[in-house]
Amino acid sequence: GAVVSQHPSWVICKSGTSVKIECRSLDFQATTMFWYRQFPKQSLMLMATSNEGSKATYEQGVEKDKFLINHASLTLSTLTVTSAHPEDSSFYICSASGTSGPARDTQYFGPGTRLTVL
Amino acid sequence: GNSVTQMEGPVTLSEEAFLTINCTYTATGYPSLFWYVQYPGEGLQLLLKATKADDKGSNKGFEATYRKETTSFHLEKGSVQVSDSAVYFCALSESGANSKLTFGKGITLSVRP
Numbered sequence: 001g002a003v004v005s006q007h008p009s010w011v012i013c014k015s016g017t018s019v020k021i022e023c024r025s026l027d028f029q030a031t032t033m034f035w036y037r038q039f040p041k042q043s044l045m046l047m048a049t050s051n052e053g054s055k056a057t058y059e060q061g062v063e064k065d066k067f068l069i070n071h072a073s074l075t076l077s078t079l080t081v082t083s084a085h086p087e088d089s090s091f092y093i094c095s096a097s098g099t100s101g102p103a104r105d106t107q108y109f110g111p112g113t114r115l116t117v118l
Numbered sequence: 119g120n121s122v123t124q125m126e127g128p129v130t131l132s133e134e135a136f137l138t139i140n141c142t143y144t145a146t147g148y149p150s151l152f153w154y155v156q157y158p159g160e161g162l163q164l165l166l167k168a169t170k171a172d173d174k175g176s177n178k179g180f181e182a183t184y185r186k187e188t189t190s191f192h193l194e195k196g197s198v199q200v201s202d203s204a205v206y207f208c209a210l211s212e213s214g215a216n217s218k219l220t221f222g223k224g225i226t227l228s229v230r231p
Contacts, residue, residue, distance in 0.1 A: 006161070034218075043207065043221045044162070093161050095219075105150065105169070107211075107219055109162040 002028050002103040004096050006110035013084055014118055021079045021113045023094035028103045029074040030096035035067070038091045038112075050077055084117045091115075120145045122208050124222035131198055132230050139193040139225055141182075141208035149210040151175075151184055151191040152219070156205040165193075165206070200229045 166175030
């Protein structure tokens, strides 16, 4: 199958600091990666879509200067939450899809990162 | 725009009971349809998918058939287990999953021993 990892799995930080979350496709080339945010007992909210080597496309209402996304290679995308505040505390999940193999036309999800901002 | 509607939850069943979780969709084109499962504290796992009308997706005893005439993709399992307790999301994407996924709200399934 297609495996996606995230690191870290959980992070606690102080208000005002920045946090970087990594998303990796372990066994396929991820031409497209997606970043979601999930609040407790709710569905996933798409934050942005990134294609390798291109700027991310952000959904309406998502602050691009606050949630920096980089997709520098076909196996790695990063989400940096800048100047984090308690309201940014959430579960962040990435997904990835490719153009061949099991990940063709199908998004595979990472295990998620729990961010708590104190 | 696209939308996915799932039946209201939560759903509680006894072990070995039959499961049906309803999902209907609205889309402008011919979407691919997916069921994802989320276990507590984890990300989403692809459970099954179908890419065209009348396709049946199946995995781990779960099945769902892409019904274009009723715009539905209901999830079924003949005999649930305690380990099936999780949140189930129905989703669609236009022209493959390199495009956005539109999710339903999700439904929590609890299976009692």
